[in-house]
Amino acid sequence: MNARRTSWWYYLIAIALGLLGGAGIAVYDEHSGASMLGAPWFVSGLLAVLGVVVLVLALQVHKYATTDPRKRPNTFVNPTLAVYTLVLAKALGLAGAALAGWYGGQALLSIAHMEADYYSQVVLECAIAVVVCLADMVIGIVGEWLCQLPPTxxxxxxxxxxxxxxxxxxxxxxxxxx
Missing domain, CATH: 1.20.5 (Single alpha-helices involved in coiled-coils or other helix-helix interfaces)
Incomplete structure (x- = not known):
């Protein structure tokens, strides 16, 4: 199998599309009063846990791939698990970028109304979600790099x-x- 690295501009497109979507939902929320803004705390926590899991899996794959075959411990990294880890890292990077844009768009348009308690809570929730999503994007990019095989x-x-x-x-x- 020959997997290609995700291009840098994919992340920019994901952030831009997420930003447009988040800004659009903020405008819709402002006009309709539907109160759909913000990110529940468990979403940010779940995204953080997912990032840690992907990083741990990618480090295991990297350690196994770069260790001399004669000196490898008895632990065996399943090739299917290695491929799933690569795919998960790619998906985490792109999803993190898109979600960072989504929550960033909501936060940017809600800053103007921060005097209201609802909007100040939205900005706080979205700011934390943006930080977690950007960390997930970086973990996805690093995880993708860690899963590459050394030259034969x-x-x-x-x-x-x-x-x-x-x-x-x-x-x-x-x-x-x-």
Missing amino acids: EGAEHPKMKKAARSRQMAGAVSKSAE
Whole structure:
């Protein structure tokens, strides 16, 4: 399987779309009085726990992938778990970006009305949610990096390039000695 890294502009698009959606829901809430703004506290807590779980899984995959096969502990990282961790890290990064935009849009448009208790609570909830979502986005990006495999022992591996240069030097020395 060949997985590509998520491009940086995907995160920018996710943040922008989330920002537009969050601002749109804030405008709708202001005109209709539907009180749909804010983020419940358990959502921020759940997102934080999810980020920690993804980070722990990505660190386990990275440790297993970068350890010398002869020195690996008896623990076995299931390849399916490694792929699921990669997919989860990608999804967490993009969802964190979109949700940061969503809650950021709500907070930005609610700041003008902070004198009301409802809007001051919304701004506080959304600010905390934005921080947690940005942390999740960073954890997703780092987790995606941690899940990449080191180069194989093929011709492009640094050890093989060094060995090939040594053989070329030895061959050149032996030809000049003849």
